[in-house]
Amino acid sequence: MTNLYLPRPTAGDVVELILEDHRLFEDLLRQLRDATADREAARQALADVLIAHGEAEEQEVYPKLVRKDAIGTHEAEHGEHEHAEGNEKLLALLECKATDTQKFDDAVEELQKALMHHIGEEEQTILNPARTDVSEAVRAELGTSFAAARNALLDEGPGSVANVRRIVQEAAAEGKLEDDEDE
Structure with a gap:
């Protein structure tokens, strides 16, 4: 398996760092849609960076933006809910045995829908207030x-099937996936 390079910035404006990851997600999704790309490497890279990104936002960014009154608890909780939904779609993608099947293509499409929705909302309702109010x-x-x-x-390789499954199960137990029946 080819390992794709994942940038590891150590400092910068948090808004810019998050936006850089969003563009990386979009690039990796493009690779997952490309039948000539190394889809396995793209899948693993996306799994690792998506989990690391979301967990780091929930630990380090959302709580501090709430404390700074840049965003409300509703925006933070909604972001966490959308991370959980994206992780659930990621798990379905990771559970695909082959990368050249309709099941894989469908899983990529479902993950892309969830991810693009979250990116759009986060950039408007969380990153814009971070830009203007912090x-x-x-x-x-x-x-x-x-x-x-x-x-x-x-460094921990967070995108393993077992770890993503654990994260999804925790999110379900915390009620972050309870709205799925309404979709």
């Missing part, structure tokens, strides 16, 4: 803590 110094401090948490998680 000082550059605080965004830089958040960037450093986000990057450190993200990189530490990446």
